[in-house]
Amino acid sequence: MRASQILVPTLRETPAEAEVISHKLLLRAGFIRKAAAGVYTYLPLAQRVLKKIQQIIREEMDREGGQEILLPVIQPAELWQESGRWDVYGPELFRLKDRHGRDFALGPTHEEIITFLVKGEVSSYKQLPLLLYQIQNKYRDERRPRFGVLRGREFIMKDLYSFDKDEEGLDVSYRKMYEAYARIFKRCGLKFRPVEADSGAIGGSDTHEFMVLADAGEATVLYCEKDNCDYAANAEKAKAMEPIKTNFEEVLALEEVYTPGRQTITQVAEYLGITANKLIKTLFYETEDQLVAVLVRGDHDVNEIKLQHLLDCLRLELAGEKTVQEFTGAPVGYVGPVGLQGIKIIADSEVAVMSNAVAGANKPDYHYKNVNPGRDFSLNQIADIRIVQAGEPCPSCGAPLCEARGIEVGQVFKLGDKYSKAMGATFQDENGKSRPYIMGCYGIGVSRTMAAAIEQNHDSNGIVWPVSIAPFHLVIVPVNTKDINLVKLSERLYLEYINEGIEVVLDDRHERPGVKFKDADLIGYPLRLTIGKKALEEGNFELYIRKTGETSFMKEEQLKIFIKDYIKREQNI
Ligand code: ATP
Ligand code: MG
DSSP states (O other): OBTTTSOOOOOSSOOTTOOSHHHHHHHHTTSEEEEETTEEEEOHHHHHHHHHHHHHHHHHHHHTTOEEOOOOSEEEHHHHHHHTHHHHSGGGSOEEEOTTOOEEEEOSOOHHHHHHHHHHHOOBGGGOSEEEEEEEEEEOOOSSOBTGGGBOSEEEEEEEEEEESSHHHHHHHHHHHHHHHHHHHHHTTOOEEEEEOOOGGGOOSOEEEEEEEOTTOSEEEEEEOSTTOOOEEETTTOOOOOOOOOOOOOOOOOEEEEOTTOOSHHHHHHHHTOOGGGBEEEEEEEESSOEEEEEEETTOOBOHHHHHHHHTOSOEEEOOHHHHHHHHSSOGGGOOSTTOOSSEEEEEHHHHTOOSEEEEOSSTTEEEEEEOBTTTBOOSEEEOOBOOOTTSBOTTTOSBEEEEEEEEEEEEEEEETHHHHHTTOEEEOTTSOEEEOEEEEEEEEHHHHHHHHHHHSEETTEEOOOGGGOSOSEEEEESOTTOHHHHHHHHHHHHHHHHTTOOEEEOOSSOOHHHHHHHHHHHTOSEEEEEOHHHHHHOOEEEEETTTOOEEEEOHHHHHHHHHHHHHHHHTO
Protein backbone atom coordinates (compact mmCIF):
# COMPACT_ATOMS: atom_id res chain seq x y z
CA MET A 1 0.00 0.00 0.00
CA ARG A 2 1.06 3.56 -0.63
CA ALA A 3 0.50 5.99 2.20
CA SER A 4 -0.65 8.60 -0.33
CA GLN A 5 -3.56 6.37 -1.32
CA ILE A 6 -4.69 4.59 1.81
CA LEU A 7 -7.42 6.22 3.93
CA VAL A 8 -5.66 6.84 7.25
CA PRO A 9 -6.95 10.15 8.60
CA THR A 10 -4.56 10.69 11.52
CA LEU A 11 -5.33 13.51 13.96
CA ARG A 12 -2.94 15.83 15.78
CA GLU A 13 -5.25 16.43 18.72
CA THR A 14 -6.86 13.83 20.94
CA PRO A 15 -10.64 13.99 20.53
CA ALA A 16 -12.20 15.17 23.78
CA GLU A 17 -14.82 12.41 23.90
CA ALA A 18 -12.23 9.64 24.32
CA GLU A 19 -11.54 8.55 27.91
CA VAL A 20 -9.36 5.48 27.55
CA ILE A 21 -6.11 5.09 25.65
CA SER A 22 -7.32 2.59 23.05
CA HIS A 23 -10.23 4.83 22.09
CA LYS A 24 -7.94 7.87 21.82
CA LEU A 25 -5.36 6.06 19.74
CA LEU A 26 -7.84 4.34 17.44
CA LEU A 27 -9.32 7.75 16.63
CA ARG A 28 -6.01 9.61 16.41
CA ALA A 29 -4.23 6.98 14.34
CA GLY A 30 -7.12 6.91 11.84
CA PHE A 31 -8.48 3.42 12.55
CA ILE A 32 -12.09 4.16 13.50
CA ARG A 33 -14.73 6.87 13.27
CA LYS A 34 -17.93 7.17 15.26
CA ALA A 35 -21.30 7.00 13.51
CA ALA A 36 -23.50 7.05 16.65
CA ALA A 37 -23.02 6.27 20.34
CA GLY A 38 -21.40 2.83 20.44
CA VAL A 39 -21.52 2.44 16.64
CA TYR A 40 -18.30 2.74 14.66
CA THR A 41 -16.91 2.56 11.15
CA TYR A 42 -13.71 0.56 10.84
CA LEU A 43 -11.32 2.23 8.40
CA PRO A 44 -8.78 0.24 6.31
CA LEU A 45 -6.13 -0.18 9.01
CA ALA A 46 -8.66 -1.39 11.59
CA GLN A 47 -10.23 -3.76 9.09
CA ARG A 48 -6.81 -5.32 8.49
CA VAL A 49 -6.28 -5.81 12.23
CA LEU A 50 -9.76 -7.29 12.65
CA LYS A 51 -9.19 -9.68 9.76
CA LYS A 52 -5.98 -10.90 11.34
CA ILE A 53 -7.65 -11.51 14.69
CA GLN A 54 -10.47 -13.30 12.87
CA GLN A 55 -7.98 -15.43 10.95
CA ILE A 56 -6.28 -16.53 14.17
CA ILE A 57 -9.68 -17.33 15.67
CA ARG A 58 -10.76 -19.30 12.56
CA GLU A 59 -7.57 -21.36 12.57
CA GLU A 60 -7.98 -22.29 16.22
CA MET A 61 -11.71 -23.00 15.97
CA ASP A 62 -11.20 -25.16 12.88
CA ARG A 63 -8.35 -26.99 14.59
CA GLU A 64 -10.78 -28.10 17.30
CA GLY A 65 -13.32 -29.26 14.75
CA GLY A 66 -15.41 -26.11 14.64
CA GLN A 67 -17.46 -25.56 11.48
CA GLU A 68 -18.07 -22.00 10.34
CA ILE A 69 -21.60 -20.93 9.48
CA LEU A 70 -23.40 -17.59 9.30
CA LEU A 71 -26.63 -17.14 11.23
CA PRO A 72 -29.09 -14.31 10.61
CA VAL A 73 -28.79 -11.06 12.52
CA ILE A 74 -32.56 -10.58 12.40
CA GLN A 75 -34.24 -13.12 14.64
CA PRO A 76 -37.98 -13.78 15.03
CA ALA A 77 -39.42 -12.96 18.45
CA GLU A 78 -41.12 -16.38 18.64
CA LEU A 79 -37.79 -18.10 19.25
CA TRP A 80 -36.97 -15.70 22.06
CA GLN A 81 -40.41 -16.27 23.53
CA GLU A 82 -39.84 -20.02 23.43
CA SER A 83 -36.61 -19.73 25.41
CA GLY A 84 -38.23 -17.24 27.77
CA ARG A 85 -35.69 -14.51 27.04
CA TRP A 86 -38.00 -12.15 25.10
CA ASP A 87 -39.30 -10.90 28.45
CA VAL A 88 -36.19 -11.13 30.61
CA TYR A 89 -33.56 -9.71 28.25
CA GLY A 90 -34.79 -6.18 28.87
CA PRO A 91 -33.92 -2.95 27.07
CA GLU A 92 -30.54 -4.23 25.89
CA LEU A 93 -32.33 -6.17 23.16
CA PHE A 94 -32.82 -4.13 19.98
CA ARG A 95 -36.39 -4.91 18.97
CA LEU A 96 -38.05 -4.11 15.67
CA LYS A 97 -41.25 -4.81 13.73
CA ASP A 98 -41.56 -5.74 10.10
CA ARG A 99 -44.19 -4.23 7.77
CA HIS A 100 -46.73 -6.81 8.95
CA GLY A 101 -46.26 -5.85 12.58
CA ARG A 102 -44.29 -9.02 13.48
CA ASP A 103 -41.70 -8.68 16.20
CA PHE A 104 -38.01 -9.31 15.62
CA ALA A 105 -34.77 -8.73 17.49
CA LEU A 106 -31.27 -7.89 16.29
CA GLY A 107 -29.11 -10.71 17.61
CA PRO A 108 -27.19 -9.87 20.79
CA THR A 109 -26.19 -13.58 20.96
CA HIS A 110 -27.46 -16.61 19.07
CA GLU A 111 -28.45 -19.46 21.41
CA GLU A 112 -32.07 -19.45 20.27
CA ILE A 113 -31.52 -19.43 16.55
CA ILE A 114 -28.80 -22.09 16.63
CA THR A 115 -30.85 -24.36 18.89
CA PHE A 116 -33.73 -23.97 16.43
CA LEU A 117 -31.40 -24.86 13.54
CA VAL A 118 -29.94 -27.95 15.18
CA LYS A 119 -33.36 -29.08 16.37
CA GLY A 120 -34.48 -29.20 12.74
CA GLU A 121 -31.36 -30.68 11.17
CA VAL A 122 -29.80 -33.10 13.67
CA SER A 123 -31.64 -36.03 15.19
CA SER A 124 -29.17 -38.74 16.22
CA TYR A 125 -26.39 -39.09 18.77
CA LYS A 126 -24.25 -40.28 15.84
CA GLN A 127 -24.13 -36.70 14.54
CA LEU A 128 -22.73 -35.41 17.84
CA PRO A 129 -20.65 -33.67 19.05
CA LEU A 130 -21.27 -30.70 16.84
CA LEU A 131 -19.32 -27.44 17.10
CA LEU A 132 -20.75 -24.59 15.02
CA TYR A 133 -19.43 -21.06 14.96
CA GLN A 134 -19.75 -17.74 13.23
CA ILE A 135 -18.08 -14.35 13.21
CA GLN A 136 -20.61 -11.58 12.92
CA ASN A 137 -21.88 -8.23 14.20
CA LYS A 138 -23.82 -8.36 17.43
CA TYR A 139 -26.30 -5.77 18.67
CA ARG A 140 -26.81 -4.78 22.28
CA ASP A 141 -28.39 -1.51 23.32
CA GLU A 142 -25.91 -1.14 26.18
CA ARG A 143 -26.90 1.14 29.05
CA ARG A 144 -23.52 2.83 28.86
CA PRO A 145 -21.80 2.38 25.52
CA ARG A 146 -18.33 3.74 26.13
CA PHE A 147 -14.61 3.45 25.68
CA GLY A 148 -14.94 3.32 21.89
CA VAL A 149 -15.12 -0.22 20.56
CA LEU A 150 -14.45 -1.72 24.00
CA ARG A 151 -18.16 -1.40 24.78
CA GLY A 152 -20.11 -0.79 21.60
CA ARG A 153 -23.77 -1.24 20.75
CA GLU A 154 -22.76 -2.87 17.46
CA PHE A 155 -19.66 -5.03 17.78
CA ILE A 156 -18.01 -8.04 16.20
CA MET A 157 -18.16 -11.35 18.00
CA LYS A 158 -17.10 -14.89 17.32
CA ASP A 159 -19.62 -17.22 18.88
CA LEU A 160 -19.37 -20.98 18.90
CA TYR A 161 -22.04 -23.36 20.18
CA SER A 162 -21.35 -26.95 21.15
CA PHE A 163 -23.91 -29.75 21.09
CA ASP A 164 -23.14 -32.93 22.97
CA LYS A 165 -25.07 -36.00 23.99
CA ASP A 166 -24.12 -35.82 27.66
CA GLU A 167 -22.25 -33.89 30.36
CA GLU A 168 -19.01 -35.79 29.72
CA GLY A 169 -19.17 -34.73 26.10
CA LEU A 170 -19.75 -31.14 27.16
CA ASP A 171 -16.70 -31.33 29.44
CA VAL A 172 -14.60 -32.31 26.44
CA SER A 173 -16.00 -29.51 24.23
CA TYR A 174 -15.56 -26.98 27.01
CA ARG A 175 -11.95 -27.99 27.57
CA LYS A 176 -11.25 -27.78 23.83
CA MET A 177 -12.61 -24.25 23.65
CA TYR A 178 -10.84 -23.20 26.84
CA GLU A 179 -7.54 -24.30 25.38
CA ALA A 180 -8.27 -22.81 21.96
CA TYR A 181 -9.04 -19.48 23.63
CA ALA A 182 -5.76 -19.54 25.50
CA ARG A 183 -3.94 -20.13 22.19
CA ILE A 184 -5.90 -17.38 20.42
CA PHE A 185 -5.15 -14.68 22.96
CA LYS A 186 -1.52 -15.74 23.19
CA ARG A 187 -1.18 -15.59 19.42
CA CYS A 188 -2.74 -12.11 19.48
CA GLY A 189 0.14 -11.05 21.74
CA LEU A 190 -2.03 -10.46 24.81
CA LYS A 191 -1.26 -11.00 28.47
CA PHE A 192 -4.45 -12.55 29.81
CA ARG A 193 -5.85 -14.71 32.57
CA PRO A 194 -8.75 -17.14 32.46
CA VAL A 195 -10.85 -16.42 35.55
CA GLU A 196 -13.77 -18.15 37.22
CA ALA A 197 -16.88 -16.13 36.55
CA ASP A 198 -20.56 -15.90 37.28
CA SER A 199 -22.92 -17.26 34.65
CA GLY A 200 -25.43 -14.39 35.04
CA ALA A 201 -28.53 -14.16 32.85
CA ILE A 202 -27.32 -16.55 30.15
CA GLY A 203 -27.66 -19.44 32.61
CA GLY A 204 -25.67 -22.62 33.01
CA SER A 205 -23.04 -23.81 35.43
CA ASP A 206 -19.27 -23.61 34.80
CA THR A 207 -17.98 -20.51 33.14
CA HIS A 208 -14.64 -18.79 32.68
CA GLU A 209 -13.89 -15.33 31.40
CA PHE A 210 -10.68 -14.53 29.58
CA MET A 211 -9.43 -11.27 31.00
CA VAL A 212 -6.82 -8.99 29.50
CA LEU A 213 -5.22 -7.27 32.46
CA ALA A 214 -5.28 -3.51 31.85
CA ASP A 215 -6.23 -0.42 33.82
CA ALA A 216 -9.08 0.43 31.45
CA GLY A 217 -10.81 -2.84 32.37
CA GLU A 218 -14.30 -2.57 33.81
CA ALA A 219 -13.99 -5.82 35.75
CA THR A 220 -12.00 -6.51 38.90
CA VAL A 221 -9.96 -9.69 38.91
CA LEU A 222 -8.60 -11.38 42.00
CA TYR A 223 -5.75 -13.75 41.40
CA CYS A 224 -3.13 -15.72 43.23
CA GLU A 225 0.49 -15.03 42.40
CA LYS A 226 1.95 -17.95 44.23
CA ASP A 227 3.95 -20.34 42.03
CA ASN A 228 1.92 -23.37 41.02
CA CYS A 229 -1.40 -21.83 42.11
CA ASP A 230 -3.50 -20.56 39.23
CA TYR A 231 -6.58 -19.44 41.13
CA ALA A 232 -8.13 -16.37 39.50
CA ALA A 233 -11.70 -15.14 39.62
CA ASN A 234 -13.85 -12.22 38.67
CA ALA A 235 -14.47 -10.24 41.88
CA GLU A 236 -18.17 -10.97 41.31
CA LYS A 237 -17.42 -14.63 41.78
CA ALA A 238 -14.33 -14.84 44.04
CA LYS A 239 -14.96 -17.09 47.01
CA ALA A 240 -14.19 -16.00 50.55
CA MET A 241 -12.33 -18.40 52.82
CA GLU A 242 -14.38 -19.80 55.68
CA PRO A 243 -13.41 -17.58 58.64
CA ILE A 244 -11.78 -19.02 61.72
CA LYS A 245 -12.74 -17.44 65.02
CA THR A 246 -9.50 -16.05 66.43
CA ASN A 247 -10.96 -13.48 68.76
CA PHE A 248 -11.87 -14.96 72.12
CA GLU A 249 -12.29 -11.74 74.09
CA GLU A 250 -14.70 -11.70 76.99
CA VAL A 251 -18.28 -11.16 75.88
CA LEU A 252 -19.51 -7.86 77.35
CA ALA A 253 -22.97 -6.54 78.14
CA LEU A 254 -24.90 -4.80 75.40
CA GLU A 255 -24.65 -1.04 75.78
CA GLU A 256 -26.43 1.82 74.00
CA VAL A 257 -24.15 4.70 72.96
CA TYR A 258 -25.04 8.17 71.80
CA THR A 259 -23.62 8.82 68.31
CA PRO A 260 -25.20 12.13 67.26
CA GLY A 261 -25.06 12.83 63.54
CA ARG A 262 -22.70 9.87 62.93
CA GLN A 263 -24.33 7.90 60.15
CA THR A 264 -21.58 6.41 58.03
CA ILE A 265 -19.23 3.60 58.98
CA THR A 266 -16.26 5.98 58.90
CA GLN A 267 -17.98 8.58 61.08
CA VAL A 268 -19.09 6.05 63.70
CA ALA A 269 -15.70 4.30 63.79
CA GLU A 270 -13.91 7.61 64.18
CA TYR A 271 -16.29 8.85 66.86
CA LEU A 272 -15.97 5.69 68.91
CA GLY A 273 -12.25 5.33 68.28
CA ILE A 274 -12.50 1.89 66.71
CA THR A 275 -11.67 0.40 63.31
CA ALA A 276 -14.34 -0.30 60.69
CA ASN A 277 -13.92 -4.06 61.09
CA LYS A 278 -15.51 -3.78 64.55
CA LEU A 279 -18.76 -2.51 63.02
CA ILE A 280 -21.67 -4.43 61.58
CA LYS A 281 -23.09 -2.88 58.41
CA THR A 282 -26.82 -3.56 58.06
CA LEU A 283 -28.47 -3.25 54.65
CA PHE A 284 -32.02 -3.92 53.57
CA TYR A 285 -32.73 -5.50 50.22
CA GLU A 286 -36.01 -6.00 48.40
CA THR A 287 -36.70 -8.92 46.11
CA GLU A 288 -39.87 -9.61 44.14
CA ASP A 289 -41.42 -11.20 47.22
CA GLN A 290 -39.61 -10.16 50.41
CA LEU A 291 -37.58 -7.64 52.36
CA VAL A 292 -34.37 -9.03 53.90
CA ALA A 293 -31.73 -7.64 56.26
CA VAL A 294 -28.16 -8.30 55.17
CA LEU A 295 -25.16 -7.97 57.47
CA VAL A 296 -21.52 -7.55 56.50
CA ARG A 297 -18.54 -6.30 58.45
CA GLY A 298 -18.03 -2.51 58.33
CA ASP A 299 -14.96 -2.83 56.11
CA HIS A 300 -16.68 -5.22 53.68
CA ASP A 301 -19.20 -4.80 50.86
CA VAL A 302 -22.14 -6.94 49.86
CA ASN A 303 -21.68 -8.99 46.72
CA GLU A 304 -25.12 -8.63 45.18
CA ILE A 305 -24.51 -11.44 42.72
CA LYS A 306 -23.77 -13.92 45.50
CA LEU A 307 -26.77 -12.60 47.41
CA GLN A 308 -29.06 -12.97 44.42
CA HIS A 309 -27.96 -16.59 43.95
CA LEU A 310 -28.54 -17.26 47.64
CA LEU A 311 -32.02 -15.77 47.57
CA ASP A 312 -32.75 -17.30 44.16
CA CYS A 313 -34.68 -14.19 43.11
CA LEU A 314 -35.18 -12.38 39.81
CA ARG A 315 -35.06 -8.86 41.25
CA LEU A 316 -32.73 -7.60 43.97
CA GLU A 317 -32.55 -3.95 44.93
CA LEU A 318 -31.43 -1.95 47.94
CA ALA A 319 -34.55 -0.85 49.79
CA GLY A 320 -35.30 2.87 49.72
CA GLU A 321 -34.69 5.06 52.78
CA LYS A 322 -38.41 5.34 53.41
CA THR A 323 -38.94 1.58 53.53
CA VAL A 324 -35.99 1.17 55.90
CA GLN A 325 -37.21 3.92 58.22
CA GLU A 326 -40.76 2.53 58.27
CA PHE A 327 -39.52 -0.94 59.10
CA THR A 328 -36.91 -0.10 61.73
CA GLY A 329 -38.05 3.26 63.07
CA ALA A 330 -34.62 4.73 62.40
CA PRO A 331 -32.90 6.46 59.49
CA VAL A 332 -30.55 4.35 57.35
CA GLY A 333 -27.39 5.30 59.31
CA TYR A 334 -28.73 3.93 62.62
CA VAL A 335 -30.19 0.58 61.69
CA GLY A 336 -28.94 -2.69 63.07
CA PRO A 337 -29.92 -6.32 63.65
CA VAL A 338 -30.72 -6.13 67.38
CA GLY A 339 -34.47 -6.24 67.97
CA LEU A 340 -35.46 -6.71 64.32
CA GLN A 341 -38.69 -8.69 64.07
CA GLY A 342 -40.43 -10.38 61.20
CA ILE A 343 -37.58 -10.27 58.73
CA LYS A 344 -35.01 -12.74 57.49
CA ILE A 345 -31.49 -11.80 58.66
CA ILE A 346 -28.68 -13.00 56.43
CA ALA A 347 -25.16 -12.56 57.75
CA ASP A 348 -21.87 -12.83 55.96
CA SER A 349 -19.76 -15.58 57.48
CA GLU A 350 -17.30 -13.02 58.89
CA VAL A 351 -20.13 -11.34 60.82
CA ALA A 352 -21.01 -14.62 62.50
CA VAL A 353 -17.59 -14.77 64.19
CA MET A 354 -17.55 -11.17 65.46
CA SER A 355 -17.72 -10.36 69.15
CA ASN A 356 -18.44 -7.14 71.01
CA ALA A 357 -19.24 -5.39 67.73
CA VAL A 358 -20.92 -2.04 67.09
CA ALA A 359 -24.21 -1.84 65.19
CA GLY A 360 -27.06 0.64 64.74
CA ALA A 361 -29.64 0.65 67.56
CA ASN A 362 -32.69 1.24 65.33
CA LYS A 363 -33.09 4.55 67.12
CA PRO A 364 -32.01 7.92 65.69
CA ASP A 365 -28.55 9.02 66.92
CA TYR A 366 -27.83 5.76 68.77
CA HIS A 367 -25.69 2.69 68.22
CA TYR A 368 -25.16 -0.41 70.32
CA LYS A 369 -21.77 -1.47 71.65
CA ASN A 370 -20.89 -5.08 72.51
CA VAL A 371 -23.26 -6.64 70.02
CA ASN A 372 -22.73 -10.39 69.88
CA PRO A 373 -24.33 -12.35 67.05
CA GLY A 374 -26.36 -15.25 68.37
CA ARG A 375 -26.75 -13.69 71.79
CA ASP A 376 -28.25 -10.34 70.79
CA PHE A 377 -29.95 -11.35 67.55
CA SER A 378 -30.47 -14.55 65.67
CA LEU A 379 -29.02 -15.21 62.27
CA ASN A 380 -31.41 -16.90 59.88
CA GLN A 381 -28.71 -17.67 57.40
CA ILE A 382 -24.91 -17.45 57.39
CA ALA A 383 -23.22 -17.45 53.99
CA ASP A 384 -20.41 -16.02 51.89
CA ILE A 385 -22.14 -12.89 50.56
CA ARG A 386 -19.36 -10.31 50.43
CA ILE A 387 -16.95 -8.99 47.86
CA VAL A 388 -13.54 -10.52 48.43
CA GLN A 389 -10.75 -7.96 48.62
CA ALA A 390 -7.06 -8.01 47.70
CA GLY A 391 -4.93 -9.38 50.51
CA GLU A 392 -7.54 -11.93 51.61
CA PRO A 393 -6.41 -15.56 51.47
CA CYS A 394 -6.62 -17.45 48.19
CA PRO A 395 -9.40 -20.05 48.55
CA SER A 396 -7.18 -22.56 46.84
CA CYS A 397 -3.80 -22.16 48.62
CA GLY A 398 -4.21 -19.50 51.32
CA ALA A 399 -1.63 -17.01 49.96
CA PRO A 400 -2.79 -13.37 49.83
CA LEU A 401 -4.80 -12.54 46.71
CA CYS A 402 -3.79 -9.76 44.31
CA GLU A 403 -6.21 -7.49 42.50
CA ALA A 404 -6.12 -6.09 38.96
CA ARG A 405 -8.45 -4.53 36.41
CA GLY A 406 -9.48 -6.78 33.56
CA ILE A 407 -11.08 -6.41 30.12
CA GLU A 408 -13.24 -9.43 29.33
CA VAL A 409 -12.26 -10.47 25.82
CA GLY A 410 -13.87 -13.89 25.84
CA GLN A 411 -16.11 -16.15 27.85
CA VAL A 412 -16.86 -19.87 27.79
CA PHE A 413 -20.09 -21.24 29.29
CA LYS A 414 -21.54 -24.62 30.07
CA LEU A 415 -25.21 -24.16 29.24
CA GLY A 416 -26.37 -27.73 29.83
CA ASP A 417 -29.95 -28.29 28.66
CA LYS A 418 -31.26 -24.80 29.46
CA TYR A 419 -32.06 -23.86 25.85
CA SER A 420 -32.57 -27.32 24.36
CA LYS A 421 -35.13 -28.20 27.03
CA ALA A 422 -37.03 -24.91 26.75
CA MET A 423 -37.13 -25.20 22.97
CA GLY A 424 -37.77 -28.93 22.77
CA ALA A 425 -34.51 -29.62 20.90
CA THR A 426 -33.82 -33.32 21.30
CA PHE A 427 -31.94 -36.20 19.68
CA GLN A 428 -32.26 -39.98 19.84
CA ASP A 429 -29.64 -41.61 22.06
CA GLU A 430 -28.10 -45.11 21.65
CA ASN A 431 -31.25 -46.67 23.09
CA GLY A 432 -33.63 -44.75 20.92
CA LYS A 433 -34.58 -42.50 23.81
CA SER A 434 -35.18 -38.83 23.14
CA ARG A 435 -32.90 -36.45 25.09
CA PRO A 436 -32.19 -32.72 25.04
CA TYR A 437 -28.82 -31.61 23.67
CA ILE A 438 -26.23 -30.69 26.25
CA MET A 439 -24.93 -27.34 25.07
CA GLY A 440 -22.10 -24.89 25.60
CA CYS A 441 -21.51 -21.43 24.19
CA TYR A 442 -18.23 -19.63 23.69
CA GLY A 443 -17.77 -15.97 22.69
CA ILE A 444 -14.88 -13.74 21.76
CA GLY A 445 -15.23 -10.00 21.29
CA VAL A 446 -13.22 -9.45 18.11
CA SER A 447 -13.48 -5.65 18.04
CA ARG A 448 -12.94 -5.51 21.81
CA THR A 449 -9.81 -7.67 21.42
CA MET A 450 -8.37 -5.10 18.99
CA ALA A 451 -8.87 -2.33 21.56
CA ALA A 452 -7.62 -4.49 24.44
CA ALA A 453 -4.42 -5.15 22.50
CA ILE A 454 -3.82 -1.40 22.35
CA GLU A 455 -4.51 -0.99 26.07
CA GLN A 456 -1.62 -3.38 26.68
CA ASN A 457 0.65 -2.30 23.84
CA HIS A 458 1.21 1.43 23.51
CA ASP A 459 3.53 4.21 24.64
CA SER A 460 3.36 7.99 24.70
CA ASN A 461 3.92 8.12 20.92
CA GLY A 462 1.17 5.72 19.91
CA ILE A 463 0.27 2.11 19.31
CA VAL A 464 2.85 -0.68 19.47
CA TRP A 465 1.06 -3.49 17.61
CA PRO A 466 1.98 -7.08 18.34
CA VAL A 467 3.30 -8.28 14.96
CA SER A 468 0.65 -11.01 14.65
CA ILE A 469 -2.21 -8.50 14.46
CA ALA A 470 -0.42 -5.39 13.15
CA PRO A 471 -2.16 -3.84 10.13
CA PHE A 472 1.20 -3.92 8.28
CA HIS A 473 4.63 -5.21 9.25
CA LEU A 474 6.81 -2.49 7.85
CA VAL A 475 6.73 1.12 6.67
CA ILE A 476 9.34 2.42 4.26
CA VAL A 477 10.04 6.12 4.71
CA PRO A 478 11.98 7.95 1.99
CA VAL A 479 13.19 11.10 3.74
CA ASN A 480 13.09 13.24 0.61
CA THR A 481 10.50 12.54 -2.07
CA LYS A 482 12.09 15.12 -4.38
CA ASP A 483 15.30 13.12 -4.67
CA ILE A 484 14.61 10.89 -7.64
CA ASN A 485 17.29 8.34 -6.78
CA LEU A 486 16.04 8.03 -3.25
CA VAL A 487 12.50 7.54 -4.51
CA LYS A 488 13.68 4.92 -7.01
CA LEU A 489 15.51 2.97 -4.31
CA SER A 490 12.46 3.10 -2.03
CA GLU A 491 10.17 1.92 -4.83
CA ARG A 492 12.49 -0.95 -5.67
CA LEU A 493 12.60 -2.20 -2.08
CA TYR A 494 8.85 -1.70 -1.71
CA LEU A 495 8.04 -3.90 -4.71
CA GLU A 496 10.64 -6.47 -3.74
CA TYR A 497 9.24 -6.79 -0.21
CA ILE A 498 5.68 -7.14 -1.49
CA ASN A 499 6.89 -10.06 -3.59
CA GLU A 500 8.50 -11.55 -0.52
CA GLY A 501 5.15 -11.54 1.27
CA ILE A 502 6.10 -8.75 3.66
CA GLU A 503 3.15 -6.48 4.44
CA VAL A 504 4.61 -3.10 3.64
CA VAL A 505 3.49 0.51 3.32
CA LEU A 506 5.52 3.00 1.31
CA ASP A 507 5.16 6.46 2.82
CA ASP A 508 5.34 8.29 -0.50
CA ARG A 509 3.61 11.42 0.80
CA HIS A 510 5.32 14.74 0.20
CA GLU A 511 5.70 15.40 3.90
CA ARG A 512 8.68 16.20 6.09
CA PRO A 513 10.40 13.10 7.57
CA GLY A 514 9.41 14.24 11.08
CA VAL A 515 5.73 14.09 10.18
CA LYS A 516 6.13 10.62 8.68
CA PHE A 517 8.03 9.31 11.70
CA LYS A 518 5.36 10.65 14.02
CA ASP A 519 2.60 9.00 12.02
CA ALA A 520 4.55 5.73 11.85
CA ASP A 521 4.88 5.70 15.64
CA LEU A 522 1.24 6.65 16.14
CA ILE A 523 -0.05 3.94 13.76
CA GLY A 524 2.32 1.46 15.37
CA TYR A 525 4.05 -0.30 12.46
CA PRO A 526 6.36 -2.86 14.11
CA LEU A 527 9.26 -1.91 11.79
CA ARG A 528 10.29 1.30 10.04
CA LEU A 529 12.89 1.47 7.31
CA THR A 530 14.30 4.92 6.68
CA ILE A 531 15.73 5.58 3.22
CA GLY A 532 18.09 8.53 3.38
CA LYS A 533 21.47 9.63 2.09
CA LYS A 534 23.31 6.87 3.98
CA ALA A 535 21.24 4.22 2.25
CA LEU A 536 21.80 5.78 -1.14
CA GLU A 537 25.49 6.59 -0.85
CA GLU A 538 26.83 3.93 1.50
CA GLY A 539 24.23 1.16 1.15
CA ASN A 540 23.59 1.49 4.88
CA PHE A 541 19.93 1.10 5.83
CA GLU A 542 18.38 2.35 9.05
CA LEU A 543 15.85 0.00 10.60
CA TYR A 544 13.86 1.06 13.64
CA ILE A 545 12.07 -1.45 15.88
CA ARG A 546 8.91 0.11 17.35
CA LYS A 547 8.66 -2.24 20.33
CA THR A 548 12.19 -1.76 21.66
CA GLY A 549 12.99 1.66 20.21
CA GLU A 550 16.25 0.23 18.81
CA THR A 551 17.75 1.49 15.57
CA SER A 552 20.22 -0.62 13.62
CA PHE A 553 22.13 -0.04 10.42
CA MET A 554 22.56 -2.89 7.99
CA LYS A 555 23.34 -3.74 4.40
CA GLU A 556 20.62 -4.58 1.93
CA GLU A 557 21.10 -8.40 1.93
CA GLN A 558 21.12 -8.49 5.70
CA LEU A 559 18.09 -6.23 5.91
CA LYS A 560 15.67 -8.53 4.14
CA ILE A 561 16.73 -11.52 6.22
CA PHE A 562 16.45 -9.52 9.42
CA ILE A 563 12.95 -8.24 8.58
CA LYS A 564 11.64 -11.68 7.64
CA ASP A 565 13.15 -13.29 10.73
CA TYR A 566 11.81 -10.60 13.00
CA ILE A 567 8.25 -11.01 11.67
CA LYS A 568 8.42 -14.78 11.96
CA ARG A 569 9.91 -14.76 15.44
CA GLU A 570 7.51 -12.17 16.85
CA GLN A 571 4.47 -13.93 15.41
CA ASN A 572 5.30 -17.06 17.31
CA ILE A 573 5.28 -15.45 20.71
P1 ATP B 1 -19.77 -7.55 29.41
O1 ATP B 1 -19.86 -8.20 30.78
O2 ATP B 1 -18.47 -6.86 29.16
O3 ATP B 1 -20.97 -6.72 29.08
P2 ATP B 1 -20.81 -9.96 28.41
O4 ATP B 1 -20.38 -10.91 29.47
O5 ATP B 1 -22.19 -9.47 28.40
O6 ATP B 1 -19.80 -8.73 28.38
P3 ATP B 1 -20.77 -12.08 26.47
O7 ATP B 1 -22.21 -12.27 26.31
O8 ATP B 1 -19.99 -13.06 27.28
O9 ATP B 1 -20.47 -10.59 26.99
O10 ATP B 1 -20.14 -11.90 25.02
C1 ATP B 1 -18.94 -12.52 24.57
C2 ATP B 1 -17.86 -11.50 24.30
O11 ATP B 1 -18.31 -10.43 23.49
C3 ATP B 1 -17.36 -10.81 25.56
O12 ATP B 1 -16.42 -11.61 26.22
C4 ATP B 1 -16.76 -9.54 25.01
O13 ATP B 1 -15.44 -9.77 24.56
C5 ATP B 1 -17.62 -9.23 23.81
N1 ATP B 1 -18.58 -8.16 24.12
C6 ATP B 1 -19.69 -8.23 24.87
N2 ATP B 1 -20.34 -7.06 24.91
C7 ATP B 1 -19.62 -6.21 24.14
C8 ATP B 1 -19.78 -4.84 23.76
N3 ATP B 1 -20.80 -4.13 24.18
N4 ATP B 1 -18.85 -4.29 22.95
C9 ATP B 1 -17.80 -5.01 22.51
N5 ATP B 1 -17.60 -6.30 22.82
C10 ATP B 1 -18.49 -6.90 23.62
MG1 MG C 1 -19.34 -12.40 29.31
